[in-house]
Amino acid sequence: MHRRDFLAFGAMGAGGLMLPSMFGRVIAAEALNSAIDVAVKKQLADAAMNAAKGAGATYTDVRVGRYLRQFVITRERNVENIVNTESMGVGVRVIADGAWGFAATNEMTSDAVAKAAREAVAIAKANAPGQSAPVQLAPVKGVGEVSWRTPIVKNSMAVPIKDKVDLLMGVNAAALDAGASFIRSILFLVNEQKYFASTDGSYIDQDVHRIWAPMEVTAVDQASGKFRVREGLSAPMGLGFEYLDGAASGKTVLPNGVTVYGQSYDMKEDAVAAAKQALAKIKAPSVKPGKYDLVLDPSHTWLTIHESVGHPLELDRVLGYEANYAGTSFATMDKLKAHFQYGSDKVNIVADKTQPGSLGAVAYDDEGVKTKKWDLIRDGKLVGYQAIRDQAHIEGKTASDGCCYADSWSNVQFQRMANVSLEPGKAKQSVPDMIANVEDGIYIIGDGSFSIDQQRYNAQFGGQLFYEIKNGKIGQQIEDVAYQIRTPEFWNACAGVCDASDYRLGGSFFDGKGQPAQVSAVSHGSSTARFNGINVINTARSLG
Amino acid sequence: MSILPEAQAKAILTKVVGFSKADECTAQLTGATRGNVRFARNDVSTAGVTDDIQLGVQVAFGKRVGTATINQFDDAALERVVRRAEELAKLAPENPEFMPAVPSQTYMKTDTFSASTAGIDPAYRAKVATDSIAPCRAENLIAAGYLEDQAGFVAFMNNKGNYGYQTATSSDYTCTVRTEDGRGSGWVGHNVQDVSQFNAGEDIRVAMRKASASAGAQALEPGKYTVILEPAAAAGLVAFMMYFFDARSADEGRSFLSKKGGGNKLGEQVYGPQVNMFTDPAYPGAAVYPWDEDGLPRKKMPIIQNGKLMTMNYSRYWAQKQGKPEQAQFGNIIMEGGTKSTADLIRTTERGILVSRTWYIRMVDPQTVLLTGLTRDGTFYIENGQIKYPIKNFRFNESPVIMLNNVEEFGKPVRVKSDESDTTMVIPPMKLRDFTFTSLSDAV
Numbered sequence: 001m002h003r004r005d006f007l008a009f010g011a012m013g014a015g016g017l018m019l020p021s022m023f024g025r026v027i028a029a030e031a032l033n034s035a036i037d038v039a040v041k042k043q044l045a046d047a048a049m050n051a052a053k054g055a056g057a058t059y060t061d062v063r064v065g066r067y068l069r070q071f072v073i074t075r076e077r078n079v080e081n082i083v084n085t086e087s088m089g090v091g092v093r094v095i096a097d098g099a100w101g102f103a104a105t106n107e108m109t110s111d112a113v114a115k116a117a118r119e120a121v122a123i124a125k126a127n128a129p130g131q132s133a134p135v136q137l138a139p140v141k142g143v144g145e146v147s148w149r150t151p152i153v154k155n156s157m158a159v160p161i162k163d164k165v166d167l168l169m170g171v172n173a174a175a176l177d178a179g180a181s182f183i184r185s186i187l188f189l190v191n192e193q194k195y196f197a198s199t200d201g202s203y204i205d206q207d208v209h210r211i212w213a214p215m216e217v218t219a220v221d222q223a224s225g226k227f228r229v230r231e232g233l234s235a236p237m238g239l240g241f242e243y244l245d246g247a248a249s250g251k252t253v254l255p256n257g258v259t260v261y262g263q264s265y266d267m268k269e270d271a272v273a274a275a276k277q278a279l280a281k282i283k284a285p286s287v288k289p290g291k292y293d294l295v296l297d298p299s300h301t302w303l304t305i306h307e308s309v310g311h312p313l314e315l316d317r318v319l320g321y322e323a324n325y326a327g328t329s330f331a332t333m334d335k336l337k338a339h340f341q342y343g344s345d346k347v348n349i350v351a352d353k354t355q356p357g358s359l360g361a362v363a364y365d366d367e368g369v370k371t372k373k374w375d376l377i378r379d380g381k382l383v384g385y386q387a388i389r390d391q392a393h394i395e396g397k398t399a400s401d402g403c404c405y406a407d408s409w410s411n412v413q414f415q416r417m418a419n420v421s422l423e424p425g426k427a428k429q430s431v432p433d434m435i436a437n438v439e440d441g442i443y444i445i446g447d448g449s450f451s452i453d454q455q456r457y458n459a460q461f462g463g464q465l466f467y468e469i470k471n472g473k474i475g476q477q478i479e480d481v482a483y484q485i486r487t488p489e490f491w492n493a494c495a496g497v498c499d500a501s502d503y504r505l506g507g508s509f510f511d512g513k514g515q516p517a518q519v520s521a522v523s524h525g526s527s528t529a530r531f532n533g534i535n536v537i538n539t540a541r542s543l544g
Numbered sequence: 545m546s547i548l549p550e551a552q553a554k555a556i557l558t559k560v561v562g563f564s565k566a567d568e569c570t571a572q573l574t575g576a577t578r579g580n581v582r583f584a585r586n587d588v589s590t591a592g593v594t595d596d597i598q599l600g601v602q603v604a605f606g607k608r609v610g611t612a613t614i615n616q617f618d619d620a621a622l623e624r625v626v627r628r629a630e631e632l633a634k635l636a637p638e639n640p641e642f643m644p645a646v647p648s649q650t651y652m653k654t655d656t657f658s659a660s661t662a663g664i665d666p667a668y669r670a671k672v673a674t675d676s677i678a679p680c681r682a683e684n685l686i687a688a689g690y691l692e693d694q695a696g697f698v699a700f701m702n703n704k705g706n707y708g709y710q711t712a713t714s715s716d717y718t719c720t721v722r723t724e725d726g727r728g729s730g731w732v733g734h735n736v737q738d739v740s741q742f743n744a745g746e747d748i749r750v751a752m753r754k755a756s757a758s759a760g761a762q763a764l765e766p767g768k769y770t771v772i773l774e775p776a777a778a779a780g781l782v783a784f785m786m787y788f789f790d791a792r793s794a795d796e797g798r799s800f801l802s803k804k805g806g807g808n809k810l811g812e813q814v815y816g817p818q819v820n821m822f823t824d825p826a827y828p829g830a831a832v833y834p835w836d837e838d839g840l841p842r843k844k845m846p847i848i849q850n851g852k853l854m855t856m857n858y859s860r861y862w863a864q865k866q867g868k869p870e871q872a873q874f875g876n877i878i879m880e881g882g883t884k885s886t887a888d889l890i891r892t893t894e895r896g897i898l899v900s901r902t903w904y905i906r907m908v909d910p911q912t913v914l915l916t917g918l919t920r921d922g923t924f925y926i927e928n929g930q931i932k933y934p935i936k937n938f939r940f941n942e943s944p945v946i947m948l949n950n951v952e953e954f955g956k957p958v959r960v961k962s963d964e965s966d967t968t969m970v971i972p973p974m975k976l977r978d979f980t981f982t983s984l985s986d987a988v
Contacts, residue, residue, distance in 0.1 A: 079637050083611065102592045106615060119593070126666050127588045130674055165637065166677040182796065220797035227797055227805030227911060321584040323688035324720040324731075327903075330986070332726075410594050451906045451939070453918045458939050458985035460916050462908060482908060482916070484939065484983050515582050515690040537982060543800060543945055 035193050036066055036088075036108075038205050040144075044113050045197035048092045051114035053158025053199070054122035054305050057094035059137065059168065061150035061198035061367060062113070064090050065409030068191040070157060074168045075184045076176060082161060089409040092117045096124035098134025100390075102412040109382040138392035138400045140369055140526060142201020149207040149361035151356060152240030156189040156211055159241045167244065171271045175217050176276035181227075185215040186272070188236075190521070194366070202368040210359055210521055211243050212236035212509055213267055219278035228479075230274040230464055233258075233299050233446050234265045235506045236521060238359045252502070255432045256467050256474045258445055262504045263357055277465060277477075284479040285308035287466065289538045293441035293495070294483060294531045295434060300463050301422065302524035303447040308487040309342075310420035310524065311348055312456035313376050315387040315395060326513045327454030330487065331382060336395075339381040343491030346425065351386055351418035353402055358419040359507045360403075366413040369402035376420065380492070388415045407518040414514055421505075421525035425497040431528045434498055441469035442481060442536060447506065460484045462539070479538040490531060498527035546575035546595040546696060547662075550709045553699035556599065556617055561703050566603035566633060568645045569703045570839075573599050576696025581669035582795070584688035586677045591669060601629045607642035608633045623832070631701055643860040649841045651834040654826045658738035661713035662695035669693075675744040676719050678922055685755055689719030693739065698833060715739045716961055720921060721751040722760050722988075728934075729988050731901050731921035732774055735961035735968075737831065754900060754922035761934040763984055764925065770896035770952065771979040772889050772926070775960045775971045777919070780902040783965035785913050785944040786877055789847075791856040795866070800913045800945060801856065808856065815948040817850040820880040822846045823855075828894035830959050830968045840872040846897040847874065851948075865889035874967075881972025883956035889955050889975045891929045898924040898931060902940075903963070903973025913943045937988075938981035950977045 006399050045062040052060040058365050067087040067335040073080045089106035090113045138210025168185045175183040190210040197203045202395045215232040243265055250264025259266075259273060262280035296304070312329040315323055331340065343349075353371035362371055367389055387395050388404040435443065446464025453459070462482045468475035507523035548556075553573050560571040575597035582736040584589045600613045603626070614625040621752060640895040672691045679686040692715070716732045732751040736742050762949035773781075793807035799810045800834030825834045834842050838860055846854040855871070863870050900922030906916040918939050924931045955973035962969065 078640055080639070082632075082636060099588070100590060102590060104592070104594055106596060123591050123593075123666060126670055130670065130677070131587050133587075149973060161635070182798065182857075218798050222797050222804075222806050225797070226803065229798075229910070263918070288744065319585065320686065320722070321589060323584060323686075323722060323729075324582075324690055324718055326724075327987075330660055410596075412590055412592060414590075449906050449908045449916065450972075451904045451916045451918070453937065453939070453985040453987035454903055454920055455987035457987050458918065458937075458983060460908075460939060460941075480909070482941075486986065496898075516578075516580060516692060535983075537941065539908045539914055541909065541914050541943055541946065543912050543943070544949075 002297045028499045035214065038195070041195040041205070042197065042203055044090055044110060045195065045203065047089065047110035048113040048117040048194065048401055049197065049199055052092060052094045052117040052121055055118045057096045057121050059090050059095040059199055060117065061093050061196065062090060063366065063409055064195040065399040066193040067408060068157060068193070070189040072164045072168060072173055072187040076182060077169065077171055079165055087408060090116065091406065091409045091412065093412055094124055095135050096121045097128035099128035099131050100135055104410040135390050136393045138389045138398060140200050140389065140400070143204065144201065145203040147205040150209040150238055152209045152360065154241040156209065156241040157191055160294045167267070171215065171267045174268045175271040175275045178272040179219065179279050180275035181220040182218040183215060184272065186213070188212040196364065196366060196368050198368050202366060204364045204368060206362055206364065208315055208362060209240055210236060210238050211241065213244060213265060215271060215274070217271060217274035217277070217278050219282055221282050226282050228278050230278040230281065231446065232274065233260055233464070234267065234270065236359055236509045237357055237505065238523070240360050254297065254445070255435060256443065258465060260297060260445065260504065266423045280477050281479055284477045286480045286540050287478045287536060287538050289536055291533045292536050294534045295438060295441055295443045295469060296529050296531065297445040298504040298526045298528060299446050300444045301526045301529055303450050304461055305420060305422055305524045305526060306508065306522065307450060307452045307489065308456060308459055308485070309376065310417045310522070311384050312487070314415060314417060315385040315391045316415045316505045319387060319391070319394060322513065325515050330455045330457050336382055336385065339383065341380055341492065342377050342382045342488060343380040344494045345380045346494050346497055347377055347380045347491050348423040349420060350374065350423060351401065351403070351420050352377050353418045355419050355523070357504060359521035360419040360523060365404040366406050367404040367460070369400045369404065371402040374401060383467055386415060386418055391415065393536065405520050407520060411516060411518050416513065416520040417511060417522050419523045422497060422529065424500040424503045424527040427499065429498045431495060431498055431502060433527060434496055434530055435469055435474060438469045438530065439471055443467040443469055443474055444481070457487055458484070459487065480538050481535050482539050484535045484537060490534065493531045493533055495530045495532045497529045500527065502527040546577045546597050547711055548573065548575060548697060552707055556622065557699060557701035559619065560599070560601055560626060561620050563623045564603055564630070564703065566605050566630050568604040569626070570602045570645050570700065571599065572698070572700040573597065574696065576697050578692065578694045578696050578861065579664060579669060580692040581673050582690045583673045583677060586681050586687055588673050591666065599625060603629045603633050604642065605633050607640070609639060609642065609701045610636055641861045645702045645704050646706055646839045649839065651708055651841050652826060654831040654834045656710060656712035656737065656831045656833060658713050660738055660740040661693055661715050664715070664739060666695045670745045672717065673853045676748045679748055680721055680752060683752060684724050685752055686722045686724060687719055689717070689837040691717045700839065701913050706839055708839070710833055712833065713737055715742060717742060717744060718745065719748060719751050721755040723755055726988060728755045728759030729921045730758060733961065735808045735959055737829065758922045758934040761933050763936045766938060766981045766983050768978040768980055770818055770893065770975065770977045771896045772886060772893065772896060773974045773976065774886055774900050775958050775973055777899040777902045778974045779960045779962040779969050779971045780905045780917065781944040781947065782877070782879065782913060782971060783962040783967055783969060784905050784915055785974065786967065788910065788913060789857050791858045792862040794856065798815045800911065801853065809853050812846060812853055813851050814853045814945065815848055816951045817851045818954060819848050819851045821848040822878050823874040823876055824878055825875050827876060827878050827970065830876050830878065830970050836872035836875065840870055842872040842875045845871070860870055876968040879939065879957055879972055881957040885954040886955060887974040889953060889973055890926055890931065893926045893975065894927060896926045897935065898926055906940060913945055914941060915943065916941045920987065937985040939983045939985055940980060941982045942980045947976055947979060952977055
């Protein structure tokens with residue numbers, strides 16, 4: 001599911017029986033604060049592994065999953081919907097006759113999982129004859145029985161519904177009082193209770209928590225017929241409800257007075273700012289197209305990193321496994337061997353499945369591999385991809401990078417993007433220092449429209465807030481800005497990255513890939529960065 | 545098997561509604577068997593089958609609503625899910641926009657099921673993969689594709705006497721074929737309700753031809769061009785625009801269909817006079833369930849007539865507030881066209897660009913529905929009625945509203961599915977003038 005589909009989902013009324021079936025069955029709130037006994041999960045996993053082995057599997061992994069989500073959806077002064085969903089079941093993946101097979105069941109009994117295991121073996125055997133080479137798995141040593149939990153302070157699922165409703169109603173009232181015509185605000189809370197077992201000898205129990213508080217504030221000027229939206233500047237995070245405490249330590253006031261957020265979010269404060277800025281957007285002058293030096297805030301840059309670095313460096317795309325859906329990659333294997341100059345020497349990009357507070361952080365991935373941090377781009381040169389167990393040998397590696405994920409027990413796991421982030425500059429540099437040297441530029445805050453080709457060359461990005469920079473000073477707010485890039489030229493135009501004091505995470509709950517399509521949550525960190533001579537177009541049109 | 549026979553479904557729903565003590569109770573059963581096979585690099589990569597049936601129960605006490613679901617169907621479980629929904633309803637705040645459940649309706653029967661699609665088995669799926677891969681291997685081309693088939697049902701009942709039951713099937717095939725050197729890429733997609741109308745061995749030839757023909761693309765300057773969008777290419781833009789046909793957003797002043805000074809553009813000339821679009825739940829080959837998510841009966845309705853906006857989507861609440869009759873949300877989108885094939889449209893084109901497929905379409909400005917996206921998998925320069933040579937892909941920044949005011953000619957409509965919309969659509973190939981390409985892409 002893509003972001004706009006989520007917002008459309010959020011727009012559902014409560015007049016009919018409209019169940020968010022894509023997220024599983026709807027349950028009572030109190031059931032969100034519970035878990036399946038680990039002994040039961042082990043018993044189911046063993047039943048599946050034994051059945052698969054008996055049917056001829058040479059490798060089996062079992063994922064017993066309970067995926068919980070809570071949505072609180074509001075607009076203006078109404079609560080539109082409060083939904084608790086649970087999706088629970090078991091997915092069994094096997095190798096038989098050298099081919100993969102997968103089957104899943106929502107029946108939590110030994111008989112049902114054994115049946116699914118035999119079905120997975122049958123599917124593998126049916127697919128094996130047409131396969132040109134057997135699956136090769138990079139070895140993983142079993143870790144026995146272990147567990148891990150996202151280091152949260154407050155479990156969002158345990159916070160009473162009333163507190164959540166009161167929070168959003170306060171946010172909405174503040175935005176309306178500040179001049180907004182409309183506001184939609186949502187809490188989207190996730191808890192993935194994932195149990196992984198494999199014939200390598202691992203039984204891994206993980207409890208993963210995520211939170212997102214998006215909003216859309218709209219200003220309408222009926223006389224002119226113009227309207228503008230300013231979305232919230234929060235990021236989805238791998239944190240508990242403490243993210244919404246609005247702690248001062250999480251706030252950064254930028255040189256133009258805009259407040260942005262790090263490890264803590266003040267939703268009401270941002271709603272008031274959004275109302276004022278949406279009104280200002282209606283009156284803001286339209287950008288003059290041309291080449292500009294862009295200064296990109298981390299609330300914006302995360303999406304550019306995601307699309308133009310994170311995706312092209314996924315090995316399955318490089319190899320062609322995603323050719324029919326998500327696409328391939330310009331960053332081909334020969335470029336890795338030649339250490340292709342992906343960006344300027346200011347560009348260091350790492351993949352990291354361990355970063356605290358990030359959406360992708362887990363201790364083990366969905367094929368039982370211990371997670372890690374590794375280099376993708378070092379001093380501007382391409383040095384690595386993101387690969388999982390059955391791909392590692394193709395890259396000449398002996399181990400997986402630990403970035404395998406499935407969004408449900410009912411979907412098969414595959415390679416997904418790790419948190420991919422731009423490292424801060426090593427030299428001390430603040431945002432005002434960076435802007436002071438820009439003669440003719442645009443300062444962009446927040447993510448907006450995004451689109452990129454199937455090999456990740458040509459991209460176009462918008463934003464939420466745009467400000468002129470003239471002779472080292474930030475000027476007026478402007479509108480109708482989008483920039484177009486060719487990925488290697490863009491990253492080679494990186495003229496500087498601010499230091500670690502400005503480092504913040506952005507991210508997405510809905511990175512889509514695969515067939516059947518799966519979503520994945522992923523964060524991208526950066527400090528404010530400067531890119532010289534980027535092509536900016538004007539997006540204003542007239543419908544007559 | 546995840547299609548419950550009607551008698552069994554009705555018996556479950558009757559029990560559920562009978563258990564409820566709330567003012568209103570609506571119960572809905574949905575189930576489907578979904579199968580798929582995926583292949584890439586000329587090998588099968590994954591294949592699987594999932595079965596699921598769910599029961600959803602929504603109850604209301606006054607304007608307080610509660611919803612719960614379950615996937616067990618014994619009497620105790622059915623009563624439990626009703627009680628849980630009732631508990632949630634009692635805790636919920638009043639919804640000022642609450643609408644009572646729809647009373648008894650008469651639904652037309654629409655032809656949404658075919659036994660051939662419901663009968664697809666793993667061997668069939670494996671054959672689709674083989675029929676796609678083998679010809680590509682033989683010609684040193686590389687196939688990556690996907691088949692997903694589905695057979696399911698919906699049954700619902702409420703305590704106001706409304707009831708419906710129907711089964712449906714669908715099958716969606718897509719395949720991307722690339723040349724070994726990565727210089728050419730072609731694509732084919734075929735979405736059907738009845739899989740007997742589908743032949744992977746024939747379809748794959750389309751993608752193979754485009755892959756070979758698109759190699760060695762030349763660069764053209766970005767700018768405004770006459771284009772011929774194949775149905776799959778046009779569908780991406782049209783489907784995106786249809787997300788924004790909501791009357792409430794327009795009345796609130798935040799839609800391309802808002803009128804300056806207030807109100808919406810219903811009845812106004814929004815598109816060129818050649819544009820005709822309607823929705824029809826019984827449309828042959830593109831039928832959909834005869835009810836929408838609220839249980840309102842779908843019927844044939846004009847959406848755009850000779851370029852005039854005839855219908856928008858009204859929620860039940862907004863229709864009541866605006867004094868409009870209730871109407872079902874669009875179930876499918878049927879665009880009228882002519883009788884010409886894409887090849888016929890090419891023959892009458894002096895200079896232009898043929899676009900096989902569009903990709904990664906996103907909103908740039910909701911005020912004008914300005915969309916950006918790219919061409920891919922076969923973009924060609926046309927001169928004097930003939931395809932002259934393949935050209936590099938373009939990024940476009942174009943509004944479908946502007947595009948549908950620049951219509952030269954429509955060809956024969958076909959059923960298509962856009963990459964990012966599940967709406968069943970029938971869309972013609974379109975010849976359009978002044979389509980705006982803003983930059984070149986090196987992607988193949």
